[in-house]
Amino acid sequence: MRKVVGVDVSKAKLNFCILNDTFEIEREGVVENNLLGFEKLTALLESSKVEVEIIFEPTGVYSQKLQYYLHLNDFKYVIINPLLAKKEMDTLRKTKNDRLDAKKLAIVQVKNKYDFTVMNKLIYSELRYAHRYYQVISQDHINAKNRLHRSLQLTFSDVEKLYSSNKTDVFYNIVKIIPHAGIIAGKNTDEVFAILGGLLSKSKKSHIKRVNRLIELANITAVAVPVESVMNDQVSHWASEVLRLQLLKDRIIEDMVKKAAKLEEFEKLCSLPGFAEVSVVGLIAELGDIRRFKTSQKLNAYVGLDISFYDSGQFKSKGRITKRGNPIARRILYLDTLNMIKTAKRTHEDNPVARWYEHRSKNELNGKKKILMGATDRMLRLVHKLVTTDATYTYSND
Template structure:
């Protein structure tokens, strides 16, 4: 007798329906705490080889998945869209109890495969990488705020260096958020401040050039705010707020490297020309254990670069990617392709050669399609290397091929 546990997970609790012989033999509501999981374990032990299915509900379902992983039990977790389609025939009304029963009946009909249980390190890497992405988003917001404030206090300082990123620039803004603060100092004093504003070794001549340019810009500046206005103090604070998440990003990458120390995938990915440690760690964190994908097309679908085709009668729409699933993975893979193409100057690959060939033979408006094709190639390469535990052979391709 097949016994199926359908679990509908919400924020603090879950509805459980136990289906046997095509009827619900028991249902109950459990809290997502030790008492609730003890009750669930007791019910599971009363049946022989129970099947479990629940819907992925973001962070809420992770507690349920963690319970089954700790107990060493198989389970099936399906995404909300898949659950909705599978339960269409069973859902005439909607509430949590009926959803739990619907999940169980969908399992009885479609026999979904058990969810591949990754090693905990992949979940740890994913959490760290999402934290890294949050720091990125914090930096973007902080930089936008800083830019707006500088337009009032000292807009010219944005041109003192070639980039408005980096510790040196942020330290200069913290020290000189208003041109009057620059004009109060002598050139030698500003030069010393420049040299002290970066942990890197900076030559005296370069520091003097920066100091001289800063002085020239300060003399030309006509800010909207006075040096004593509150916005000047706020600007210095905002420059510090940009620097803080940048430091946290560096720390997060270090933690990711330490967590992935025992995984061979990072070393394998780093042998692909253009992929460094940070990109390799972020790719691995978002893709997880690549061995769970039955094909490269499955990775494409997971990332959201699988193509959608629409044809009706004489009309055929242009193919486009699905753009659902993992937006972070798409972003990282796109950056990886850019790096691979850049590295092709010294170490060409089939991916970079195909990208450049298509780029030269097509119009610029097809750049996204070409990038997606290259990402698909990269997925095939990554899967092949990891499944076979191979390093990338840099001599396997030559531009003449």
């Protein structure tokens, strides 16, 4: 005899429905989505003489608490894909509310008996949380740079010509100290070195040239606010934020690399041409334990690179990727594929992904985006093969 518990998880409460294998409702109810609620629910289940199966849909942070509690207390549970759940539940009554959703989930599990979910190892979860944090900080870093650029247009717009394209930490420190062109306009080299307070050295010719260039830019800059303007505080603030967020990004990645280096797949993926440590740890963080995917097609669907077609009669669609999977992992894979192709061109060392891409795109005149997505699919297969066979990347044209 089986017992199945369908749970509908929301922000503040859990609706549950306990069914037996004859679809009879043994108990229904509502508990709070907190530790007390979890204990009430599991107390009901522990009184059962048969093994209990729990099924629920993932609802982001609200269901993760329940999953972690069930994992710690050795309960068997199924986290059903929301798309699959909708497909199955649409065959039942159309009426929808939290109570009925819990019942429908239980019915679906009784009928189909889905495999139990195995929780990722803690290291993969920690890497995922760290990488999502890194994504947030990266966006904040970009925003800080954009805000600094806007503020500088009023106080010292030409200072951005001091460095060509890649602005260094020295640039942001200079802007933090000298946020307005009027602070150094008309001053000599020694006076500007004194204002910078040791940031640049008089003993280095390159630094002297840089300071002379800074004075030159200050003298030609047209400003929109006086030298005592509050905008100076904003410029200094955003310059400091750019520096702070860059340090934070570096620290997060450094910690992630230390953790990921303990995993066997880290070294395997780093052996791929064009794969840097940052992209490898990001890929591991988003994909988790790749060995849980029995085939590369399942990994492909998880990322959202699987192709769907919509054909009808004489109409034949060209096909498009579903994009139903993990968008962050998909973006990392796309960029890594580009790096792989660029590395092959730069080093003249062939690899299977670049070779496939060059062959397919040779006579393409209508854009290469689809071909590049095909190359990403090939690269994902290669990633799956390396990890599941515990192999290091090697390639020969022979």
